[in-house]
Amino acid sequence: MKPITVKNEDGETIEIKYDSEGRIKIRHSDFASKYWGELREHSKLLRHPGFQKFSAAKGLDLNTTMAKELAEKMGGYVVIRGKSYIISVEEIALIHAAIEQAGGIVPNWMTGG
Numbered sequence: 001m002k003p004i005t006v007k008n009e010d011g012e013t014i015e016i017k018y019d020s021e022g023r024i025k026i027r028h029s030d031f032a033s034k035y036w037g038e039l040r041e042h043s044k045l046l047r048h049p050g051f052q053k054f055s056a057a058k059g060l061d062l063n064t065t066m067a068k069e070l071a072e073k074m075g076g077y078v079v080i081r082g083k084s085y086i087i088s089v090e091e092i093a094l095i096h097a098a099i100e101q102a103g104g105i106v107p108n109w110m111t112g113g
Contacts, residue, residue, distance in 0.1 A: 003027070006098045008091050018099050022107030026078055026095065031085045037078035041092060043071040 003015040013029040017036065024039040045051050046062050055062050062068075075089040087095075096106045 004098045004102050006094055008094060014091065014095065016095055016098055018104050022105075024095065024099065024106075026087075028078070028085065028087075032080040032083070035080045037080035037085070039076055039078050039087065039092070039095065041076035042074040043068070046071050 003017050005013060005015050007013055010030075015027040017025045025036045026039050027033060027036050046068065052062065062071075073089060076087045076092055077084045078087055079085075099106050
């Protein structure tokens with residue numbers, strides 16, 4: 001599949017690839033523009049069984065409305081060559097819209113580990 005290319009509000013280029021497993025990979029012109037990384041969203045992390053188990057063991061209840069709202073506002077991140085880069089809520093919305101416009105489906109879960 002040929003990558004989808006979009007520009008964010010700052011004029012930076014974001015290239016997007018996705019697959020049927022729900023993995024979204026991006027390449028961002030503002031950082032590590034030669035490399036692809038898998039997009040991770042904080043709102044989806046809260047629903048990951050391993051994270052829920054870890055949080056419960058620490059006495060944290062992340063199933064509250066406030067926790068879910070906070071995670072939605074935190075956006076996400078991508079790890080490229082061992083370094084994490086923050087992806088804003090606006091960029092995540094732009095990425096999702098581009099995938100949907102191309103006929104893809106943005107899953108409501110987190111893939112990978």
